[in-house]
Structure formats: structure tokens, C-alpha cells
């Protein structure tokens with residue numbers, strides 16, 4: 084057995100067993116029954132708390148949150164939800180907000196303190212802000228390296244065809260260090276589904292990176308767009324590298340139609356991200372999982388121009404997903420937990436994830452009897468370990 088740097092003792096695992104977990108060089112090297120491992124110089128007593136892998140925040144916006152800034156009251160759209168109008172409101176609000184790095188740091192620390200150790204953040208890259216937001220968030224990513232792993236999506240919030248120069252900016256963003264190419268409602272925002280997807284998939288294919296597209300379109304337009312994204316994913320051999328965020332249209336289909344499209348999404352290896360939004364249909368999580376689709380989750384907006392909610396807690400998000408999906412049994416509650424942990428890790432391509440020998444020692448402690456109880460109770464008072472090092476305790480990041 085490898086030499087153990089730190090022994091985490093009396094950790095309750097999801098199967099109810101009490102284990103000692105040996106960690107060396109940031110990875111799990113042993114999992115033995117409690118009391119069976121001797122000789123580690125440094126021990127951390129988990130004291131019977133539930134030990135789970137670090138949460139995966141699969142969709143957030145580090146650049147546009149006002150968390151930690153003064154409260155900015157929400158302004159409703161004048162005639163029903165309208166993405167164009169919301170983008171305009173956002174631009175007005177951003178002009179008077181606190182500096183982006185301050186807001187991003189506060190939001191990031193909120194997420195880490197709640198136990199998120201992997202994250203995918205969309206960052207605006209378009210004709211309105213150019214590459215300035217990305218430059219700032221890239222700096223913040225460096226600052227928090229070793230505490231949280233962050234993927235960045237170059238996100239054309241103002242559209243691609245409607246915002247001149249965005250194609251070149253998206254390409255440049257990947258060159259600067261963004262990890263994926265984003266998109267936004269290809270049909271309803273740019274009003275040119277193929278033109279928009281040509282750019283998104285063109286840049287991604289050329290650069291050899293993945294895609295994560297915001298798709299708010301409802302009903303058949305949303306479902307049609309999902310099918311088009313799946314077809315392009317297969318045509319380019321990008322299975323496993325493409326995600327659709329929100330995909331509200333999938334929530335508008337009857338069960339048979341949803342199963343048919345679910346099978347196509349699974350075959351294309353496209354992941355679906357949901358935050359279980361409050362006031363409208365969202366993808367049928369259990370049905371899609373049964374079809375083999377990787378469904379993952381994120382906070383999305385936290386106290387920004389789009390809505391005032393959000394607390395950066397992926398365990399709370401699991402509760403929300405379960406609550407809105409009508410999940411009651413232990414199996415269903417565990418599925419909601421899987422969405423914010425293993426399934427999200429798979430969608431993001433996080434390697435060596437989970438509590439297993441060889442995995443990264445990224446843990447969160449929860450004062451809960453087991454996973455189903457944790458999902459409904461959302462206990463606080465967590466300890467968060469990255470690579471075996473304590474990085475947050477009781478809601479505060481330790482740097």
C-alpha cells in the first residue's frame with residue numbers, strides 16, 4: 084500500500100459502512116473498515132458523518148452575478164419573458180455593478196463553501212463585451228486553482244449572427260483558455276438555427292473542444308433544436324462532448340415523444356443540464372435517465388438580472404430537482420443526488436471522480452444518516468476537502 088499522508092477516520096459512506104480512508108498526494112489510496120488502518124501520522128476524524136464526493140456545479144455565470152454586491156431589484160419583462168429584453172436589462176445592471184472580480188470571488192467562495200469542487204461557468208463572449216469578461220474570469224480561475232477546478236464556456240449572450248465579430252471572438256476565447264464553445268437559442272435569438280450552429284460547431288470542431296448551448300425554446304421548436312444538435316454531434320463524432328443547458332422544450336412533450344427524443348439524445352452522447360426552474364416545464368429527469376441520457380445540474384443564475392434566487396448549494400439543487408420531479412422513494416432521492424455528483428462529473432468529463440481507491444480525494448461531509456436524508460434535509464455545517472486538504476468549513480473558505 085502507498086504511504087498515507089492523511090487518514091480520514093470514521094467516515095460513513097453511501098452504503099452505510101464506516102470506513103477509514105487513506106489519502107496520499109491528493110488521491111485515495113486505501114478504504115478500510117474503521118479502525119483497521121494504522122500508522123498514519125496525520126488523522127482527520129470524520130466522526131461518523133456522511134462522506135460524499137465534492138459536488139459538481141455544472142452551470143453557473145461567474146461574470147454576471149450580483150451576489151455579494153448591493154441588492155439589485157428584479158425588473159420584469161414588459162410583455163412576458165423575452166431573452167432579448169433580459170439581455171438589455173443585464174447590460175444596464177452590469178454598468179453599475181461592483182467590479183466583476185469581486186463579485187466572481189464571492190460567488191465562487193459561496194459555491195466552494197457549500198461543497199462544489201468542480202464547476203462549469205459560462206462567460207459572456209460577444210460583440211457587447213468582447214473578451215474582457217473572459218480575461219477577468221480566467222484570472223479568477225488561476226487564483227482558485229487547487230481549490231476548485233473550473234471549466235469556462237465562451238458564451239455568446241448577445242447572439243452570434245446578431246452580434247458582429249462574435250465568431251472570431253469565440254475562436255479567440257478558446258485560444259485564450261476557454262474550454263468549450265457556447266450558444267444561445269439558435270432559432271429564436273439569431274433566427275437562424277443552421278447559421279448559429281454552423282459557427283458553434285465549426286469553432287468547436289476546429290479547436291477540438293466541446294459545446295454547451297443554452298436552449299430556452301419551448302415546445303416543438305425546442306425539441307427540433309435538440310434533434311439538430313444531436314445530429315451535428317454524431318456527424319462530427321463529438322459524442323460525450325456536447326451539452327444542452329435547460330432544454331425546456333423536452334418538458335413540453337408527452338411521455339412517448341419524450342422517450343423517443345430521449346433515446347436519440349442518449350445515442351448522440353449529448354448531456355442535458357437542468358436547474359429545475361421554478362415556473363415552467365423542464366426536462367423529465369427520471370424518464371431521460373431511464374433512456375440513458377446523462378442529466379446534470381447547475382445553479383445557473385445566482386442573484387443576477389435574470390432572477391433573484393440561487394444559493395450556490397448543489398445539495399439544495401438536488402432537493403429542488405427531486406421536489407419538482409416528484410421524487411419520493413430513496414431510489415429517486417438518490418437519483419437526484421447522482422445528478423449533482425456522478426452524472427454531472429460525467430457530463431463535464433471530470434476524471435477519477437468519486438470515493439474509490441485511485442480517485443481524487445475531493446470530499447464533503449454531511450450531517451445526515453444517508454444520501455436520501457441528505458437530499459431532503461440539506462444539512463449545513465459541512466467540511467470540504469480538495470485533494471485531501473480542508474478548503475472550507477462551516478460555510479467559510481479556508482485559503
Ligand SMILES: [Zn+2]
Nearest residue numbers: 205297383384
Ligand atoms: Zn445559463
